[in-house]
Amino acid sequence: MGFLERDTRAALERLVALEQASEHGEADVSPLDRLRGIRSLAAALDADAAALAAAREAHASGSTWDEIADAAGLSPSAAKQRWAGDDDEIAARREASRQRKRERPSSKPTDLPGLSVAEAAAKLGVTPQAVYQRVTRGLLEARTVELPDGRKYKRVFPVEGQS
Structure with missing residues (x-):
């Protein structure tokens, strides 16, 4: 008996059969069928x-x-993460990773105060670097907004009519 599980061997055999059928002209294997395989x-x-x-x-x-x-x-760290330890340790690491992913939103919030650096740059007609320079020089107000989940965003607060 080989080292692959039955389902994996079956998927491999289906893909080989598709390739052989295509190679010998026995069947017109669609690109989508190849991709699915x-x-x-x-x-x-x-x-x-x-x-x-x-x-x-x-x-x-x-x-x-x-x-x-x-x-x-x-990478060595990825290999250890995936395979080091016994089944319980591996399962615990996977569950911890899933938990972190569930807790971490995948998109940037849209209801933050002020403007992002990119938005401020577009509004002022300058580059983002110029916005940072103006903040450093005290010509623009900027604050870092921290969300309850720990994410931080630099927000710029231009004065009306400022350009």
């Missing part, structure tokens, strides 16, 4: 425990995290 295999490989098992075996046999990361096309 590729994505299906990629998703199956990502979910397959084979990479975890291989990383654990490599580490147990003396390979360093740098070597494992190089073989996987990852």
Whole structure:
């Protein structure tokens, strides 16, 4: 028996069959079918425990995290994050990561006071660097606004009629 899970082998076999059918002219394989096959295999490989098992075996046999990361096309810290420790430790790291993502909004709020540096630059007809220079020189008021979730934004408060 091979090292890939059954679902991963099936996705690989479907993709190989698509390629062979296309190569031999047996079927007109659409670009969308090829893309679906590729994505299906990629998703199956990502979910397959084979990479975890291989990383654990490599580490147990003396390979360093740098070597494992190089073989996987990852940074050493990413390899450790993904594969170091037992199943419970890995699951805890994944859940902590998911939790952080749920707590962190993915978009910038639109109801902040004042203007962003880019907005102020556009309004004043200058570059963002010029806005920062004017703030430094005391010609423009600017404050950093911190949201309850810890995100911070530089906001500029031009005086009406200022240009």
